[in-house]
Amino acid sequence: MSLTIALLGMLELSPLSGYDLNKKIEASVIHFWSADQSQIYRTLSRLVADGLAEVTVIPQDGKPDRREHRITAAGREALDAALRAPLEPETPHESFLMRLFFADGLGIDGVRELLHARREDATGLLARLKVIDARGSGRPDDVGQALRRATLRNGIVHAEAELAWLDETESALVTAAR
Amino acid sequence: MSLTIALLGMLELSPLSGYDLNKKIEASVIHFWSADQSQIYRTLSRLVADGLAEVTVIPQDGKPDRREHRITAAGREALDAALRAPLEPETPHESFLMRLFFADGLGIDGVRELLHARREDATGLLARLKVIDARGSGRPDDVGQALRRATLRNGIVHAEAELAWLDETESALVTAAR
DNA sequence: CTCGCATATATGCATGGTCTTATATACCCA
C-alpha cells in the first residue's frame, strides 16, 4: 500500500519510468522506506493493470525502451483515498530489541558490544540525516516542502531519542550488574 | 531470524508448547514484535526440522495433544550465534511517514487530521507502555530484568519523541501555511 | 441451553519484500 502511495504520489508530479521512480525513491524517501527495484517494477505493473496509471513506450537507441507512466484520473482518486484511509495498526518488528531482550546469555560484555553496535548505527544514521537536512535548510516556502522536511525531522528526533536511550540503558546496566 | 531468537530464548528457560510460546510472546515482547500464531507454529516446526529443538508429545484428554518443545545443544549454539551476529542493516518501512510525505494534496485540514490520528496512536501506545512499566517497576535485581526493562523504556522514549515531533511539526505547518 | 472463551495444533492462500540473474549498449578510467 505504501509503495503504491509513493509511486502514485510521484507520478502525480510528472510522468516517469520505473527507472526514474527507483532513483527518486532512493533520493527522497529512502530514510523511511527501503524499496527494492524489482518490487517497484512489479507494483508499477499492478498500477497499470488496475488502471491507475498508463504507459507510453518510448523507443530509444542503444538502450531498452523507456516505459513512461502517467497517472490516470482513477489513480488520483486511489491516491487520495489511500491518503485518507485510517492509519493501519502498527505491527512492530524491532530485531535489535529482540536481541537485547534475550541478550542475558551473552554476559555483560556481550551486551555492551550489542549496545555499542547499536550506537554506531544510530550515530551514523543521525549524521546522514543531518547532512540531508542541512542541504534543504531554507525555511520551507510551501506546505509540501514543510511535509518533506517533517519526515526528515522525524528520523532525526528518533535517532536522537535512541542515543539518549542508549546512555540511559548503559547506566542502568552498570547498576544492575553490580 | 528474530522470531527464531524469541522461540529459542524462551525455550532455554523451560520447555514449552507452541500455544505457551504464543501467550508468552503476547505477554512479554509484543511491544516490539508482533507475531502471528500460525507463524509461531511454522517457525517452531522449522526449529525441530533443523534439530534446534525436540518435541515430546504429551497426550491430554479432551484437548489436542500438547507438543512440548525443549531446546537442544545445537539450539543453544544457534541462539548464541544469532545474538552475536552483526546487526542487520535497517530497512525502514514507515507507512505513516510515506503518507505525510505525499499529503500535500489533502490540503491543510487533511494534513492536520493525519497528524491528529498519529497523535492518538502515539498517546495510546505511550499510555499502554507506561502501565506495563509501572507494573514491573522495582529496581532491576539482575541483568536479565534490566534488559527486559530497557526494551520497554525504548518504546517509551520513542513514543515521547514522536509526540514532541508532532508538536514541532504542527507548529511548522502553521508557519508554512501562512 | 447456547454462546463465547480457553486449550491446542495446523493448513491454505495471498501479499509484500529481498536477492539474484538476464539482456543490451555506451562511456569512462586505469
Place this chain on the structure above:
DNA sequence: TGGGTATATAAGACCATGCATATATGCGAG
C-alpha cells in the same frame, strides 16, 4: 582491453508475515 557505472526492464525463487479457517472439547456466564 578490461572493469565499473549508467541506462532500462523483467522474471524466478524464496521467505516472512498475515488472515482465515478447521478440528475438538470442557467450562462458565447468562
